[in-house]
Amino acid sequence: MELVFVCPETNAVFNSADYAIMDNNGIRTDPQGRKYMDAAVLLTTPCPSCGRIHRYDVGELSCPFGS
Numbered sequence: 001m002e003l004v005f006v007c008p009e010t011n012a013v014f015n016s017a018d019y020a021i022m023d024n025n026g027i028r029t030d031p032q033g034r035k036y037m038d039a040a041v042l043l044t045t046p047c048p049s050c051g052r053i054h055r056y057d058v059g060e061l062s063c064p065f066g067s
Contacts, residue, residue, distance in 0.1 A: 004062040012049035019043050
């Protein structure tokens with residue numbers, strides 16, 4: 001499944017299925033009772049905009065299913 005990423009260097013938006021889930025601590029609940037995934041996503045191929053490998057907190061990613 002492709003996820004939506006934003007390059008932190010150029011702010012370019014791109015989709016990629018080349019990633020790995022890292023530091024997966026599962027689903028957590030914040031103090032307000034909202035659930036969130038406590039994990040990070042690492043690109044496994046270079047960013048198409050700047051050529052670097054980026055790491056993202058799951059909360060930084062946009063929903064791949066639209067708004």
